[in-house]
Amino acid sequence: MADQKDNIDDFKVQTAKHPNLGPAPSQPHSEQSRDRLSKRLSTDSNGTSDGGAGSSTPVEVTALEESFRRFAIHGDTRATGKDLHGKNWSKLCKDCGVIDGKNITLTDVDIVFSKVKKKSCRTITYDEFKVALGDLARKKYKEKAGDEAEAEVFKLIEGKTPVIAGVTRAVASPTVSRLTDPTKFTGSHKERFDNTGRGKGKAGRVDMVDTSGYVSGYKHRGSYEKKVNKPTEGKPV
Numbered sequence: 166m167a168d169q170k171d172n173i174d175d176f177k178v179q180t181a182k183h184p185n186l187g188p189a190p191s192q193p194h195s196e197q198s199r200d201r202l203s204k205r206l207s208t209d210s211n212g213t214s215d216g217g218a219g220s221s222t223p224v225e226v227t228a229l230e231e232s233f234r235r236f237a238i239h240g241d242t243r244a245t246g247k248d249l250h251g252k253n254w255s256k257l258c259k260d261c262g263v264i265d266g267k268n269i270t271l272t273d274v275d276i277v278f279s280k281v282k283k284k285s286c287r288t289i290t291y292d293e294f295k296v297a298l299g300d301l302a303r304k305k306y307k308e309k310a311g312d313e314a315e316a317e318v319f320k321l322i323e324g325k326t327p328v329i330a331g332v333t334r335a336v337a338s339p340t341v342s343r344l345t346d347p348t349k350f351t352g353s354h355k356e357r358f359d360n361t362g363r364g365k366g367k368a369g370r371v372d373m374v375d376t377s378g379y380v381s382g383y384k385h386r387g388s389y390e391k392k393v394n395k396p397t398e399g400k401p402v
Contacts (some may be wrong), residue, residue, distance in 0.1 A: 191335070228323035232257075233291055239327040249287035253327075254278050260328045261321045268305045277301055298322070 176183050212271075226234075234246035236257040247255070258274045277300050281293045289297065302314035309317065343349050347358040357369030365374075379386050 229319050230291060231293055231317075232261075232322050232325050235326050248286075248290055249294060250288045251275070251278050252295075254289065254294075257325075261303060262326045263298075263305070263318060265323055268307070269301055273301065273304065313373070367394065382396060 172398070191323075220373075236253045237246045237249045238244040238366050239256070253270060253308065255274055255278075258269070259271075264271060264274060269291055276290065277297045281297045282289045298318050299311070299315050302318040303311055306314035306317055347362040350358065358364055375381070377386070
């Protein structure tokens with residue numbers, strides 16, 4: 166008990182000397198999330214290639230590497246941005262204008278991708294990505310030296326982001342309109358829709374038996390019931 170009392174007295178003395186001593190104030194949730202995000206970005210910016218991963222010294226991300234990351238995570242929420250699979254590699258070459266249809270085709274892009282990637286992998290790293298661009302550059306710009314050709318291809322990709330296409334519009338053609346316009350249907354298909362083009366439901370798919378007693382095509386259906394059930398107001402009973 167005496168030791169505990171001495172400890173309490175010492176704590177009071179320290180608190181009196183340092184009034185700001187105490188538990189650090191907790192940050193709001195939004196600030197904590199912002200701090201975690203900044204730490205993750207700073208960790209990822211330590212290099213995309215295997216040589217720069219885990220480095221304690223921050224490495225400046227170039228415009229080419231930034232474009233590589235954007236295409237690497239495109240359409241994949243689980244992607245880390247450190248490797249690029251074949252589908253997004255082809256999209257990168259197409260969106261950035263590397264594929265011109267003459268010197269570079271989609272087939273050339275696929276061949277280079279299979280050439281630079283490891284046999285057991287389905288993706289390429291940033292270093293392999295630059296090697297692939299170098300092969301395409303020498304084929305695309307045959308009149309230029311290797312370094313100049315690579316620089317030209319790098320300029321096509323730097324700062325670019327994946328192109329997100331809009332909703333595909335239906336092609337208006339006579340064949341499509343004939344297949345989708347109920348007024349042009351014939352035979353049994355015509356019986357499934359009314360004059361407004363609205364489906365009849367079960368009545369258009371199944372032969373419904375008419376138990377009314379009238380022959381088909383009779384236009385005065387229900388007139389007899391109206392005469393028989395006519396109200397007798399004003400007449401003596």
